[in-house]
Amino acid sequence: MKNENRKTEIINTASKLFKEKGYSAVTMRDLAKEMGIKAASLYNHITSKQEILSVLIISLAEEFTEGMTVIINSNNNCVEKLKQIINLHITITSNNQFGMASLNNDWMHLEATLSYYLELRKNYEDNFREIIKKGISNNEIINENAEVIVFSILSTLRSLYIWLPIKEELNIFKLTKNLNNILLNGISK
C-alpha cells in the first residue's frame, strides 16, 4: 500500500464515474472494472469508498479556501476581488472537471469529514458575502440584497463544471473576460 500514484489514479477514475452517476450509484465493482482490476484489489490502495469521496471533496474545498484567503488579504477593491473569485473558480474547475461534480452534489455523503466540509463552505460563503457588502457600502456595487447577489454569482460559478467541458472552443482567457463582463455589468443594453 505504498504507490501513491496508483491511489491518485483510482481517485481520478472514481471522480469521473461520480460525475456521471453520483457517488451512491457507483459501486466498487464499477470502479474496479474501469481500472481494469478486481474490486478487492482496490483495497490495496485505499481504505474505503468513503475515503475516496473525502479526499476528493476536502482537497478541493481546501483549495477554494486557500484561494479565498489570498483574495481577502489583497489590497484590491471589491470589484477587483470579485474578478479574482471568478478567476479562482474557472481555474480550479478547469483543472478538476470531474471532482467539482462531487463537491457540488455528493458532499452530503461525507461522513467523518462532513462537518469540516460544512465549516469550510460556510467560511467561504461568509467571506464572499462580506466582499459584496463592502462593495455596496463603498458604492462600487449596486444596493441590492447582498444575499441574492452572492447566490446568483455563486450559482453560476458552481455550475461551471457542467458546462466548461462542452465549450472547448472558447479558451479560458476569453471565458474569464466574458464572465466578468456578464456577471458584473449584466447583459442588457
Place this chain on the structure above:
Amino acid sequence: MKNENRKTEIINTASKLFKEKGYSAVTMRDLAKEMGIKAASLYNHITSKQEILSVLIISLAEEFTEGMTVIINSNNNCVEKLKQIINLHITITSNNQFGMASLNNDWMHLEATLSYYLELRKNYEDNFREIIKKGISNNEIINENAEVIVFSILSTLRSLYIWLPIKEELNIFKLTKNLNNILLNGISK
C-alpha cells in the same frame, strides 16, 4: 391501487428524501418508513422506484416546456421574454422545492423516459438560446457569446431550489425584481 392521493403523497415524500440524499441513496425502506408503512405496501400505489423518479422529473420538465411555449409565442421583446423566463423558474421552483433537486441531479437515473427528458431539455435550451441571439441582433442585449449568457443565467435559475427555501423573509415578488435587475443589469455601478 386506486387512490391517486396516496400515490401523490408517496411521490412528494420521495421528492423530499431525494433532495436530501439523491435518488440512488434513498431506499424503498427509507421511503416507507417516512410514510409510516412497510416497503412492500408502497407497491399498492406505485409500480416501481423508477416510476416515482420518472413522474417527478417528467412532469416538471413538461411544466417548463409549456411555460417556454407561451413565452416564445408572446409578442414581447427579448428582454421582456427573459423576465418571463426568470419568473417561470421562480414560480415552478417555489411550488416544487424538492422535485427541482431531482430534475437537476437525478435525471441521469431515468431509464425508459431518459431520452424524452433529454429532448425536452434540449428544446428548452435551444429556445432560450434563440431568444438571446435575437436580443443580440436586435441590439437589446450586449454582443457577448450567447452560449456564455445562456449558461450564466440558466445556472442561476437552476440553482434556485437550493437557495429559495432559505430566504423566506424575501418574498417572491421582491426576489423576482432583484433577480431581474441583477441578471439583466449586472451588479457593478
Place this chain on the structure above:
DNA sequence: ACACGTAACTAACACTTGTTAGTTAATATA
C-alpha cells in the same frame, strides 16, 4: 349479510453492496 376493492401486513426471493481473508506472482532490496 354479502361480496368487493383497498391498503396495509409478513415472509421471502434473487441479487448487489462494501469489505475482509488468504494466496500468489512479480519486483525491489539486502
Place this chain on the structure above:
DNA sequence: TATATTAACTAACAAGTGTTAGTTACGTGT
C-alpha cells in the same frame, strides 16, 4: 541468492437492495 514488499487475484461474508406472493383487516355499496 534470499527476503520483503507490492499489487494483483479468488472466495466469501453479512447486510442491504428492489420487488413479488400471499394474507388480513376494514369500509362501501348491494
